[in-house]
Amino acid sequence: MEITPLHDGWTLRAAGGEVPDDVAHAKVPATVPGSVHTDLLAASLIPDPYLGENETALAWMHRADWRYETTFPARPAADGEHVELAFDGLDTVATVTLNGTEVGRTENMHRAFRFDVTGLIQEHNSLTVHFRSALARAGEIERQVGTRPHSYPHPFNAIRKMACSFGWDWGPDLQTAGIWKPVRLERWHTARLDRVRPLVTVGPDGTGRVEVVADVAADTGGQVSVRATLSAPDGTTVAGETSGVDGASAVVRLEVADPELWWPHGYGDQPRYRLGVALTDGAATLDRWERRIGFRDVVVRTEADDVGTSFVVEVNGTPVLVKGANWIPDDHLLTRVTPERLARRLDQAVGANLNLLRVWGGGIYETDDFYDACDERGVLVWQDFLLACAAYAEDEPLAAELEAEARENVVRLMSHPSLVIWNGGNENLWGYMEWGWQEQLDGATWGWRYYSEVFPRAVRELDPTRAYVQGSPTSPGFAPWELAPNHPDHGLVHEWRVWNQIDYRHYRDAAPRFVAEFGFQGPATWATLTRALDAADLHKESPAFLLHQKAPGGNGKLDRGMAPHLPTPADFADWHWATQLNQAHAVRYALDHYRAHWPHTAGAIVWQLNDCWPVTSWAAVDGDERPKPLWYAMRAAFAPRVLTVHERDGGTVLAVGNDTDEPWAGTVSLSRQGFDGTVLATAEQPVEVGARSVGLVEVPAALAEAADTSREVLVATLDDVRVVHPFAENKDLALDPASVTATATAAPGGYEVTVTATSLALDVTVLADRLAPDAVADRALDTLLAGESLTVHVTTAAELDPLALTVSPVLRTSNGLHAVVRV
CATH class of the missing domain: 2.60.40.10 (Immunoglobulins)
Known part of the structure; x- marks a missing residue:
């Protein structure tokens, strides 16, 4: 086999559509692999779509056509030699022409294509790839097969292109095009x-x-x-x-x-x-x-029990408490995602104590670099087939493309030990049953054959070592009309009433068997936000800010979700901090609950780990790769050993979570104390919790009930693990806004910030990125009792004013949101 990469000498020009004059008359160098957006950005012909309101200004690109061209030398095919032109990925509606002869057409971003050019190759060759507007072609297919319900304005379900390329409730509507994976000439005999x-x-x-x-x-x-x-x-x-x-x-x-x-x-x-x-x-x-x-045995157990149907991932015979997050493409402009960037993101996943990422069905089958990074770090991969939040026609030309795509990617990814589950699609079974689709479909096909026949057959025939589940959410073993797909007692649940409709305290209304998707919004970090928006747009009603808030009514949901828990913010800086904080609190509240029900609740997958651009979203790591407070909350909730407080059966219990291979034994020290450190009641309880299990310790009434709920906390400690549990919502606590003092000094690689509490201080956090874009703190959301101190290590190459690290808006607590000291 002789392989010649064909990545050099490409040019790009417009080939149709209503294109601005300066673009229409330009021929620019093209990077392959790459995209039209990245090439036009490099040529300074379009503004950065991630900044300000530029996304809207580039909507003309949705219906533009493009032409990539290159020339290359080669030798004609020898007798008995085969010459093939191989494309690993074309986005999306492409016509490939070699030396004036059309050699193939493609309409699937998620497949590789190979064309026999044995009789066409010559000493001097001209290669052209013409891309039609994917939106225009999707409209044609929709008219051909009939309209099917979909969650966003464009008919993304009518074409095999990354669904979120057409916009999502966290992503931009850019509709990329280009040669997005390698291309080469292959010779063999x-x-x-x-x-x-x-x-x-x-x-x-x-x-x-x-x-x-x-x-x-x-x-x-x-x-x-x-x-x-x-x-x-x-x-x-x-x-x-x-x-x-x-x-x-x-x-x-x-x-x-x-x-x-x-x-x-x-x-x-x-x-x-x-x-x-x-x-x-x-x-x-x-x-x-x-x-x-890698050698490992994986089983997903979906077994009937006296409650419903379990969903437990076992690896090498050991049930795994799944600590997961959903994964979306890490940059909307996909070819900017490098192996190094993926490694950083996977390090952040492991740093937050995650052991599973769910590759969501509206994105892509990731590059092998992603799965290699997961293999190396032990991060399990749940892989969706790429159907999301829509009904999908079972007619041609879609049916054959979907089957070919599924079979190709099952084979491509099966060498990776991290890959453990194939999932039929995201929210499509649920949508069919509960989103009003059936009336709209009026008997038309909607995708059930893919989930029940095509995909499971592909996995069974090609890679039976992996588990297959027909969709998420789903009640395993039941068609969606036989049992509600989102039933909390059966299999996989998505919890979206919280965030959309009800307060996050309702997370504790049920103990699902496995939570595959849930989450809460918060804005990007300050450095990311201020890179994307001008200073005049730093308020939550500015058009530019709202363009970077894709959730319908998102800001209103942020405010309503915060109101029961935190004081009303005084200004935009406080609002930014408070909404980030509330996001972290909401998800931590849910994770503590779900984990305390292990093994009944066998896992939780947070929506979502990462972002693809600077946006207000559910992500723990924003589009500029910076961890939000939520990331630190996930790290704490997913720690190997945790203590959490819960109300059960009319009493208060301490859940002792031990996700290690060794028993956890000792004496729990319990105390009820005032914010000033005064100890009001104490108790000790011996405890022994087995490996990979949870134990419950009853909290005596003298400690579980406060004399003054606004001024007291319950403190529980076992070894070096502690939980501090207030008796009321933060907004109703008599917290001192000025509860901490701090000093900062230069240290190797950055600075050390030492914080001391004069009274109870909640959510101690150093928002170091407000001072330097590269600055990151090693800890956040800490609780200090009166008289306690901690040291935050800030890593940065910048020279900072140490004093700025010790005061608001860089040094933050939730105490600081309280305008006055309550008396």
Whole structure:
């Protein structure tokens, strides 16, 4: 196999639509892989769509057509040689022309395409890729197959393009186009590897097995063979076998006695083996394929019990408390997401104690860099098939594209040990039953065949080592008309009444079996916000600010969601802090509840980890990669060991959560004390909680009931873990607004900020990015009792005024939102 990348010498120009004159008459250098937006940005022909109101100013691009062109030298095909033009990804409606001859058309961003150009290749070659407006083509398909319900204005469900490219309630409406993945010329003779499927299992006897199924494209019935070799994590070769090609495929089986097992983060290590596959013709090697694999056994248990239907992920026989977050594309302009950026994001996921990311169905099948990063860190991947919040026609041209896309990506991703679940789609079963779709559909197809037949068949036939679930939310084992898809006692639940309709205290109304999606909004960090908006737009009613708040009625929901819990903010700076704080409080409140019900509630996946641009959203990490207060709240809630306070059966209990492999035994110290540190009542309780389990400790009435709910807290401590539980909402507490003093000094890599409390101080946080864009604090949302101190380490390359780190609006507490000291 001879491979020649074709990434050089490309140009871009407009080819149709109502395009501004300066763009219409320009031919600019094009970066491949890349997109029209990134190329026009590089040529200074469009403004940054992430800033101000520029997104709206670029709406003309939705209906524009584009032409990419390049030339390249090559040699004509030799006798018996095959020459193919391979595109790993085209976004989206493309016509490919080589030397004046059309070689193919594509309408699916999520597939790779290969065109035989053996008879066309010559010494000097001209290659053109013409992109039509995806919106225009989606409209044509919608008229052809009939309108289907969808959640946003554009018919994103009529074309196989990243759904959120058309806008979402956290993302911009940019509708990208371009050659978004690598393109190359491939030459081969005799045979090449068409696809390789490594089926990795661990048997009941502990033996690791790899069944390599290699499909071969060949031009003769020659005696080609496939050899597979396996190397251990230390590089030692531990297995190797060869098999002849029978027809168009070969099967090679390898075994490893007692392999090193791959585990999720927090449950063990992540050793990976190197699997190499070679296609040979005698002594000649025709083609090669290589991946890193991991030995682990994964089962998703959906079993009926006396409550309903469980949903438990087991890895290597161990039930895993899923601590998850949903994942969206990390930049709307996808080709700007580098392996280094993905590594930073996965480090933030692990830093927040996450062990699972759900790749959401309105985005993309991520690049292998993403799954490699998850493999390396032990972050489990739940992968949606890419259907979201819409009904999907089961007619052509969509049906064949969806099946081909599903089968291709199941094979592409199956080498990754992190991938554990395939999910039919996001909220489509729920939408069909409860969003009024049936009346609109009037009997038309809506996607059920994909979820019940096409996708499970693809997983079963191609990669039966993975679990498949028909959708999220869903009641496993039931069609949506047989049992409500979002039933809290059965399988997967999405909780969106909170945020949209009711207060976050209602998270504790139910104990679902598994929460696959829930969340609460908050604005981006200050540095991100002020990069995206001018100073005049820093108020919540400015058109630019509202353009970066995509949720319908989002600001009103932020205010209504905050009102029962926090004092009314005095100005925009306070509002920014308070809404970020309320986001963190809401999600922490839910996570504490869900975790306390383990193993009945077997996991929680927060919406969402990341953002794709600067926006007010549900993310824990904003579009400029900065952690919001929510990230610190998730880190605390998902810590290996936690203490949380709950009302159960008319009493107060302390939940002792132990997500480690060792029992947690000791004596819990309990006290009820005033904000000034006065101890009003104490108790001690012995406790022993087994590995990977939760224990409940009853709190004596003398500590569980306050004499003055506005001035007292319950404090519980076990070893170095503590919880401080107020008896009333923050807004009703008699908190001293000036409850802390602080000093700051320069330290290696940045600064140290030492904070001391003169009385109870809640949510102690240093918003260091307000002083320097690169500044980040190592901790946030801390509680200090009267007389206690802590040190916050701020990392930055900037020279800061130490005094600025010790006062508002950089040093913050929720106390500071109280305008006066209550007496």
